[in-house]
Amino acid sequence: MRLYEDQIGIVVADAVGKGIPAALLMAFLRASLRVSAQIGYAPHIAFGKVGALLSDSTEDNQFITAIYGLLDSTNRTFVFSNAGHNPPLLIKPDGEYRFIEYGDMPLGMFHDSHYHQHFIRFEKGQVMVIYTDGITEAANPGGEEYGNERFAKRILSGIHLPAKQMIDHVRKGVADFTERKFLDDDGTLFIIKAQ
Numbered sequence: 357m358r359l360y361e362d363q364i365g366i367v368v369a370d371a372v373g374k375g376i377p378a379a380l381l382m383a384f385l386r387a388s389l390r391v392s393a394q395i396g397y398a399p400h401i402a403f404g405k406v407g408a409l410l411s412d413s414t415e416d417n418q419f420i421t422a423i424y425g426l427l428d429s430t431n432r433t434f435v436f437s438n439a440g441h442n443p444p445l446l447i448k449p450d451g452e453y454r455f456i457e458y459g460d461m462p463l464g465m466f467h468d469s470h471y472h473q474h475f476i477r478f479e480k481g482q483v484m485v486i487y488t489d490g491i492t493e494a495a496n497p498g499g500e501e502y503g504n505e506r507f508a509k510r511i512l513s514g515i516h517l518p519a520k521q522m523i524d525h526v527r528k529g530v531a532d533f534t535e536r537k538f539l540d541d542d543g544t545l546f547i548i549k550a551q
Contacts, residue, residue: 372420411466427548434475443457494530506533
């Protein structure tokens with residue numbers, strides 16, 4: 357979502373289940389976060405409000421994991437909240453990487469969940485990857501999962517590529533590992549490369 361000329365809202369989310377029920381949850385999330393962004397709510401406030409609405413409107417076993425953040429290209433910052441989603445991968449220009457393990461409860465699990473806001477300032481050459489578990493939990497014929505470490509190393513091996521080509525590079529790595537063309541679950545990748 358473009359909010360201002362130098363600021364965009366980024367959302368990567370994963371609804372529990374498949375098919376129409378999951379699609380409806382995602383449509384609800386998208387509409388709710390668009391309204392929250394237009395009002396000007398910070399990510400952690402938006403998640404609190406959306407989570408309460410979801411909790412009131414869905415069954416007990418329905419929830420969404422999500423990361424919602426504001427990327428500011430002028431200040432080179434990313435301010436975000438994590439509602440039970442996979443931790444973003446942050447890679448420094450020297451190749452050192454870490455998973456940003458900040459996170460709160462998934463959206464819709466409890467009516468009164470509170471969310472925290474986190475802040476990243478990008479340095480030149482830094483890369484951040486937001487993804488869904490369909491990638492890291494993809495399994496090979498022996499049942500072994502692709503996993504976070506293999507995922508991070510695959511990103512590192514394609515770090516020199518433009519973001520779009522990095523996505524193709526990761527997808528090929530997962531396909532080679534699983535020996536399958538398609539994933540069993542959604543596999544979303546969002547890559548930010550600081551110039």
